[in-house]
Structure formats: C-alpha cells, structure tokens
Amino acid sequence: MRNTRPYDPLAKKAQQNSTTESDAIRQRPKKIKSSKGVAGKECIHESAIKHVLGSAIYTDDMPELPRTLHMAAGGSRFSRAKILSMNLEPVLASPGVVAVFTKDDVPGNSDIGPVFPGDPLFAENETLFVGQPLFVVAAETYEQACAAAELADIEYQELTPDITVEQGIKNQSFVLPEHTIESGDPDHAIKTSARSLTGSGYIRGQEHLYLEGHIAYVQPLEDGGVHVFTSSQHPTEVQKLVAEVLNIGSHKVIAEVRRMGGGFGGKETQAAALACSAALAAVKLNRPIKYRMPRKHDMERTGKRHDFSYEYSVGFNEDGIFNGIDMTLAGLCGCSPDLSQGIVDRAMFHADNAYFLNQSRVVGLSPKTHTVSNTAFRGFGGPQGMVAIEAVIDDISRELNIDPLTVRKRNLYRPGANTTHYSQPVEQLVLQDIIAEVENSSDYWARREAIKTFNTENTYVKKGLALTPVKFGISFTAQHLNQAAALVHIYTDGTILVNHGGTEMGQGLHTKIAQIVANEFCVDIDRVQVSATRTDKVANTSPTAASSGTDLNGYAAKLACDEIRTNLIAFAVEHFSVEKESVRFEDSCVFVGEESYTFAKFCQLAYMNRISLMAHGHYKTPKIYYDRASGKGHPFFYFANGAACAEVLVDCLTGEYKVQRVDILHDVGHSINPALDIGQIEGAFIQGMGWLTTEELLWDEKGRVLSNTPATYKIPTAFDVPREFNVSLYQSANPENTVFNSKAVGEPPLMLAISVWSALRDACSSVANYQCSPPLDPPATPEKVLAAIEYARAFQSNHS
Structure with missing residues (x-):
C-alpha cells in the first residue's frame, strides 16, 4: 500500500485538495486559471514522457559526427606501485587504434584536482589506486578501444598500500589537516555526568550506480576550442579543467549538459577526467572523441560515498x-x-x-x-x-x-x-x-x-x-558556491526560453524552474522552455549539489523575470497613460486598466516600442559564513x-x-x-x-x-x-x-x-x-x- 498526502499544520484542509503523485503523472500541465500561476501545483516532469518512451537524449544517444573515434583507458594493476617501464607498442598495433596519449602529451596542467591538487589526469611515477589511468587509446570503435587498452606491457615495482581508515590513521597519512569543532568543556561535562558511555562503529560507503555511467563526447571547434557534451553536475568545472589541460582560455571551451541519467554527487567532480582526456585527443587529432566508461571500470575507477x-x-x-x-x-x-x-x-x-x-x-x-x-x-x-x-x-x-x-x-x-x-x-x-x-x-x-x-x-x-x-x-x-545566474528570453510570440546554471539529472529541476517562470508571468507552463545547461549561456556556475539547485537557480530565474516584468509594467504605464496598479498579469493575459491583451500580443507591442524582453538574474545566498x-x-x-x-x-x-x-x-x-x-x-x-x-x-x-x-x-x-x-x-x-x-x-x-x-x-x-x-x-x-x-x-x- 502506498499513500501520499500533504500535511499542513495550520490548515489540514489542504489534504482534501491534494492529488496523488500517480494522478499528477497522468496529467498534462494544466492551463493557468489564476494569477498564482503554476508554482505549488503538481506538474508533470518536463521529460517524463520522453523517459517513458525512451526518446530522451542522453550523451550516448547523440548522433555521432563523421570520423568520431572512441576512447578507453589503460589502468594500473596495483593500488600502489612504481611504474618502471611502459611499452605501448602493442596498443598502437591493435586493430582500429589511431593514437595513444599519456601524461607527456598534455600541453597544460595535468592535475585536475577540483579544490586541492592531487588528481593527475594520468599516473606519473607511482600509481595511487587500482585502475588509475596510465594512458588513453583512441580507436575507430568502442570495442577496439577497450580491447587495445588491455594490451600494454607495463613493469611495476609493487609497494605496500594503505587500504583502510585504520591504516591511514596509524601511519599518520592524511589528505587534509585535522579539524575540530568544540563548545564548552566536554571533558568535564562527561566526567561529572551521572551516567556515561563509550562506543565506536564503522559505516561503509556507497556506490552511486547511476543508470547512465560516466561519458563525454567532445567535438573540436574551428578556432582551436572544443565543445564538450558531458554527463556532469558541474559544467563550469569541466570547462575550467579542460581549458587548463589544453592550455587554452576558458572562452574556447563550451561545456553542455542537457540531462544526466542520475548523478547523486558522483558526477560533481569526477566527470572532468573523461572530458579532459577526450578533449586532449580531439584537439590533437582534430576529430570528435567519445569516451564512455564500461560499467565495471566506472565502479572500480570512480569515487564513492566515504566510509x-x-x-x-x-x-x-x-x-x-x-x-x-x-x-x-x-x-x-x-x-x-x-x-x-x-x-x-x-x-x-x-x-x-x-x-x-x-x-x-x-x-x-x-x-x-x-x-x-x-x-x-x-x-x-x-x-x-x-x-x-x-x-x-x-x-x-x-x-x-x-x-x-x-x-x-x-x-x-x-x-x-x-x-x-x-x-x-x-x-x-x-x-x-x-x-x-x-x-x-x-x-x-x-x-x-x-x-x-x-x-x-x-x-x-x-x-x-x-x-x-x-x-x-x-x-x-564553501561560501562562494552559494550563487547562481539565469537568462530569461521572451520572444514576440509570447513564448519564453530560460537558461540557468543548474543541471537536470532526473530530479525535476528544469520543471520547477519552468513553473517559477510561468508563475511570474502568469502564463501556461507550455509557453516556457528550459534549454540545456551551457557555459556559453550562463557562465561561472556552481555545481548542482547540496540540494540547492532550485534555491539558487530558481531564485536567479525569478530575479530575471522580475526585471522583465518591471520593464513591461513601466512600458504599459507610459504607453497607455495608466497607473502602475492598473497593470496586472493574469491567465496568460496582460490587463491594462479596462483593456486586456494576450501575453503574446502585449510582448509584440513592447518589442515594437523597443522594450527589452530579456534579462539576466543573479542570486547569492545571504547570511552564511563559517x-x-x-x-x-x-x-x-x-x-x-x-x-x-x-x-x-x-x-x-x-x-x-x-x-x-x-x-x-x-x-x-x-x-x-x-x-x-x-x-x-x-x-x-x-x-x-x-x-x-x-x-x-x-x-x-x-x-x-x-x-x-x-x-x-x-x-x-x-x-x-x-x-x-x-x-x-x-x-x-x-x-x-x-x-x-x-x-x-x-x-x-x-x-x-x-x-x-x-x-x-x-x-x-x-x-x-x-x-x-x-x-x-x-x-x-x-x-x-x-x-x-x-x-x-x-x-x-x-x-x-
């Protein structure tokens, strides 16, 4: 049995007006019936029908351009070992192989650590974990690339690894300094308490196991830049790291995310390695490169929830x-x-x-x-x-x-x-x-x-x-990440395009943004389209993480709408010689005094009078510091x-x-x-x-x-x-x-x-x-x- 119901502590009558989620899924978005718009309503996920039909386009579904090559990585056999020699001739000689790339081929910075250094794109002198990439191979087909990556002749000197939390602590090996939060005198409080206990435990980590594994598809551009299609929660970080690896400006890198087949945090930082490797090959060979990890490699070579x-x-x-x-x-x-x-x-x-x-x-x-x-x-x-x-x-x-x-x-x-x-x-x-x-x-x-x-x-x-x-x-x-931006465009037919810095991974962020924008103009949600997240549309974005996707990007979109609506009201006041209070947006119309215009007709009139129908909104979260x-x-x-x-x-x-x-x-x-x-x-x-x-x-x-x-x-x-x-x-x-x-x-x-x-x-x-x-x-x-x-x-x- 499954029951879903809203609970309002002030007015439980809200329960009587609710519908179940299954009812909402069966419904098409409703037409706006009041100035409240659609915020607060049960609207279908913007890609729900496409998900069910299998027509939603993920990175691996994109039509491949001519001359596209496929990439795979050769990984370390040992968690900790010195690399004594690496013979890649068998890889190069494998059927379908076009090129092999190692750390020596990186023209820029080869460390892609997201906050602190420590994440080399390719292993250098000593391996850090089993499966760490030593090289990547580009071949005509996915199968050929995967097969060739297994053929390298590598000589190692195996070293003793630390595998557990206890080993790391015992050997005083830490990636970051110890941190303490203290309030009062806990030692005295515990000592003088009527009762006391001690205890310990161990909490294991978790594999993300998103339906769509890690993938990047990179197309070289005519000016030496690249267009990166990535399954990433943080397109701006992908853009930045690709630019640093290629030693070019960020303005020459476009990172784009239409949707992900799940992320759960696993694609916040670790999608960048695939994008950087593929971008390196794309520029060197001047050919499109697709790098899709096999599921087993994805589970072995990408990070998990911390134990x-x-x-x-x-x-x-x-x-x-x-x-x-x-x-x-x-x-x-x-x-x-x-x-x-x-x-x-x-x-x-x-x-x-x-x-x-x-x-x-x-x-x-x-x-x-x-x-x-x-x-x-x-x-x-x-x-x-x-x-x-x-x-x-x-x-x-x-x-x-x-x-x-x-x-x-x-x-x-x-x-x-x-x-x-x-x-x-x-x-x-x-x-x-x-x-x-x-x-x-x-x-x-x-x-x-x-x-x-x-x-x-x-x-x-x-x-x-x-x-x-x-x-x-x-x-x-991290305080600086608590910011977001959005672009809102209204066209002369009254339709609206929104672009914002958040990414859609199935959670319905784009749907909520569309509802917010539709609400601000009191129009049907069918009039609103949220486009793919792209770093050339909204720059310097924060990752879609920390549960803040709607808080940040939704408010940024709302602020952009506020600016446009303010301009439209000012235009109406001047053009029709009316009071500001007499202008209102309602039921896909604009009411000016006793007259009413469809939203599309009013936007066309504003355009003809040279009123801007686009705006950029920027939001930053207040009050926070540490x-x-x-x-x-x-x-x-x-x-x-x-x-x-x-x-x-x-x-x-x-x-x-x-x-x-x-x-x-x-x-x-x-x-x-x-x-x-x-x-x-x-x-x-x-x-x-x-x-x-x-x-x-x-x-x-x-x-x-x-x-x-x-x-x-x-x-x-x-x-x-x-x-x-x-x-x-x-x-x-x-x-x-x-x-x-x-x-x-x-x-x-x-x-x-x-x-x-x-x-x-x-x-x-x-x-x-x-x-x-x-x-x-x-x-x-x-x-x-x-x-x-x-x-x-x-x-x-x-x-x-």
Whole structure:
C-alpha cells in the first residue's frame, strides 16, 4: 500500500485538495486559471514522457559526427606501485587504434584536482589506486578501444598500500589537516555526568550506480576550442579543467549538459577526467572523441560515498539528556582530497542531527589510502555524522531501559537549547510538531506495545520499530558556491526560453524552474522552455549539489523575470497613460486598466516600442559564513526537517528481513511541485535504505574493489520497497526568503532511512529483552543482522 498526502499544520484542509503523485503523472500541465500561476501545483516532469518512451537524449544517444573515434583507458594493476617501464607498442598495433596519449602529451596542467591538487589526469611515477589511468587509446570503435587498452606491457615495482581508515590513521597519512569543532568543556561535562558511555562503529560507503555511467563526447571547434557534451553536475568545472589541460582560455571551451541519467554527487567532480582526456585527443587529432566508461571500470575507477569510522564518549543524566560528548569522525578519503574537506566538515556539522549536544567536541580526520578518491554522494557526509549520533541515542536508551523515541524527544533542539555545536541558532523549532504528527499517524506507541508482545511470543521471528528525525542544513559549506545566474528570453510570440546554471539529472529541476517562470508571468507552463545547461549561456556556475539547485537557480530565474516584468509594467504605464496598479498579469493575459491583451500580443507591442524582453538574474545566498579556525559560524541558510517511522520483520535463523511499513512526514516549506517532492522523498529514502542495508562496498587487501558489478553490489529493487509506504508533506512556509518560501528536498530525505537501520537494531535488541545495544555496522546485511542477534543471545545468556 502506498499513500501520499500533504500535511499542513495550520490548515489540514489542504489534504482534501491534494492529488496523488500517480494522478499528477497522468496529467498534462494544466492551463493557468489564476494569477498564482503554476508554482505549488503538481506538474508533470518536463521529460517524463520522453523517459517513458525512451526518446530522451542522453550523451550516448547523440548522433555521432563523421570520423568520431572512441576512447578507453589503460589502468594500473596495483593500488600502489612504481611504474618502471611502459611499452605501448602493442596498443598502437591493435586493430582500429589511431593514437595513444599519456601524461607527456598534455600541453597544460595535468592535475585536475577540483579544490586541492592531487588528481593527475594520468599516473606519473607511482600509481595511487587500482585502475588509475596510465594512458588513453583512441580507436575507430568502442570495442577496439577497450580491447587495445588491455594490451600494454607495463613493469611495476609493487609497494605496500594503505587500504583502510585504520591504516591511514596509524601511519599518520592524511589528505587534509585535522579539524575540530568544540563548545564548552566536554571533558568535564562527561566526567561529572551521572551516567556515561563509550562506543565506536564503522559505516561503509556507497556506490552511486547511476543508470547512465560516466561519458563525454567532445567535438573540436574551428578556432582551436572544443565543445564538450558531458554527463556532469558541474559544467563550469569541466570547462575550467579542460581549458587548463589544453592550455587554452576558458572562452574556447563550451561545456553542455542537457540531462544526466542520475548523478547523486558522483558526477560533481569526477566527470572532468573523461572530458579532459577526450578533449586532449580531439584537439590533437582534430576529430570528435567519445569516451564512455564500461560499467565495471566506472565502479572500480570512480569515487564513492566515504566510509566513516566513529568513536564517542558521552555523558548524560538519568533521563538520557546529553551533558557532554566527545566524538571523532574519520572519513576514508582515498588517494586525494577531491571534496573530502567539505564532506568531513558536513559530517561534523551533522554529528548533532536534531539534538542539542550541550558541551561537545567533534574531531574530523581525513585519512589517505591507496584507493580511488572518494567524492560527493547525496548528503555529502551528513548521513555518516547522523548515523553516528543516532547510534549514540540508541545506546543510551538501552543503557537506561527507556524507549529510544523518548530519549530522542528529550534531546531535541528546544527553546533555551537551540544553538548548534558550531554556534548557529536553530530558529525554526518544528521537529517536536513533526515527530508528534508521525507518532500519531503511525500509531507508534500502540504498535510498540504490540511488537513487544509479538517478540515475547515468537522465538524465531522478531519485529523492530524506530522513529528517527532529520535536521539537515541547506547551503554549500564553501561560501562562494552559494550563487547562481539565469537568462530569461521572451520572444514576440509570447513564448519564453530560460537558461540557468543548474543541471537536470532526473530530479525535476528544469520543471520547477519552468513553473517559477510561468508563475511570474502568469502564463501556461507550455509557453516556457528550459534549454540545456551551457557555459556559453550562463557562465561561472556552481555545481548542482547540496540540494540547492532550485534555491539558487530558481531564485536567479525569478530575479530575471522580475526585471522583465518591471520593464513591461513601466512600458504599459507610459504607453497607455495608466497607473502602475492598473497593470496586472493574469491567465496568460496582460490587463491594462479596462483593456486586456494576450501575453503574446502585449510582448509584440513592447518589442515594437523597443522594450527589452530579456534579462539576466543573479542570486547569492545571504547570511552564511563559517570560520574554520574557531569552528564557529552560520554555514547553513536554513534547515530542512523530517521524521520517519519504520517497522521491520527479522528472521532470527537467517538474518533476513523485510521492511513492512514506513511513515514519513517531511518538511519542504511551500512546495513548488508536491508530486516531484514526494518522488524525491521516496527515491531518497529507498537509496538511503539501500546504503544502510544491502549495498556492501568492499575492497580486498590489495585495494581492488570486490563489489564491482551489479551482480556483486546489491541496490534495492522494487521488492525492497516497504509494503506500506506513507509519505506526507509538512507544508509550513520556509521562514527564510527562498523562492516561494520552499525548501530543498534532494538530500535531506535520504537520512530518513536511518529509521530502518535503527529498527533493525531494535529487533536485534529484543532478543536480549532490550537490555543491550548489539553492534550492527551499516550496511546491515543479513549476515551482520544474524551476528547482532547472536551477540544479543550471548548477552542474554550471560546476564540471565
């Protein structure tokens, strides 16, 4: 059973006016019936029909130009080794091969690190991870390129690698310096607390496994530049790095993204390597180059969500309320910094989740390993910090024999205790209300008692229940990225073209932008077209990440519309000699006093009177800053909130389990498109559930990725979706001045899946009558669940 409904804490009548997502998908965009326009309405995704029909054009679907060559890379066999010699003659002699390129062929900068150096385009003297590109080959066909790349004769001297977080820390090998956020005197607070605990855990990473793998198609231009079609969340970074590799100006590089078949953070930085390699060959050979990674290479050679280890010492009172906590978070960064500084920082920022930590110390470590450089993934470190603190809450509740939900509620941010450990006030205290609603809608307490009875009466099958909150900060933690721009053109037939800096990866960003623009002019959304993201249309863009795509680009588009509308109103006032107040846009028309004109006719009239019908809008997020030296600041514009209640059924003989029911209430502010937001919540939750349950990312002792195909890496399927899946929107306006007072929805719902992991721990704990908190490191595979059950049985036996 699946239920979706909006929830308005001020007026629940909104429920009566809602439609389900499936209804929205069946509908074509509705005609505008009022001056409110389409913002806030359930509009179909702009490419939904094309997705279903298979007619949506991705990079690999583009018609290939004549003389197009295909590219593949030859990768290192070892995670850490000196390259003694490299004979590429067998590669060159392979059928169909046109050329081979190495580091010696790069005319410009060969380090493509996105923030800090450390990511050479090709391995130089020593390899950094298994599969690191040593060279690329261009051949007439994809198959010929892939076959030739395996033929190189390379001599190595193998060295001892660091593969694990523990090895990196032990050897004092780090990609970035240690960072600490401290508030008060946590050591004294813990020492003087009535109760205290210590604990640790390990959270494995996650493979992005986007449907469309990494790819770039590069066409040489007549002026020595290149046109790069890329599956990237950050076209500007691709443009910049291609220009640096080729040693040309950025103005000679066009990076274009129409759509991606999924990104999830995996295409924020790591798409650039393919684009740079293909661009190098395209310029050298003056031929178009397509570089598409085989799926196995994609899974072996691109970064993942960071593994994290955590250790904590916590002091609390007899009610389970925090007095002080000392926590260390260490992220497995891989061989280079990539985006690890921001990721470890965000894990530290979210080590509180929704709770007032009181006096605290959070330390972030960035150990270096000889594995692929890990990168952004939906939540950007936040999920790992939140798993750690939820583990602490569960451990405290078992220590005190208090229901975990009670301990969670007692520690929530509240009046008088609403300042984070990095000194940002939590101004919108809505989680109490959200949790109360989920308690009620999920019938938490009655089910809790029924589950206790069930578990008492059943030896081989146990149920678990957990209700967990989410408080997630919205903004890039790098301040300069919190800006965006958009171009809006109105043509004389009244149609509108929009170009902005955000990229579409299935999340519906272009749809929301179209709704915003249609809303501003009160026209039918069919009149609005959002074109492919291109660096020659809107320059210096930020990545589409940090859940800020609509916040940033939507507001930029709105500002451009504001400028055009202001000009049109001023024209009407002067041309028709009327008061400003008598000019209004409504129902695809412009009303001027007692007269009305179709929007198209009015735009034609404005053009004939030489009024500009285009504008550029630029938006920058206010209020945000962070001082790393002091560990204090206001790094987030606002927080998105939510809560989820999950129930699981566990087989105690095998460790297998099923998620039976999930109830979600998520805070999206005033939703621009409820159907898209609900889809994002559902998708994020299932992706988070996969990370915490079935998706086991493993390396061997040599640094080779073992989970390198969909056969050995298990993402959730339709059969894993909860049997009863209830999703509601908490539609309370964002108090901050965001576009239409909406809130970001891309990343925050992923952390709602922590409820499933906590429910599994709850089921395992029931084996020991809830007297212990069995270790259950994510992902909670059936094998780990069975081990946690055995731990609980042993505990029960020793304490009976």
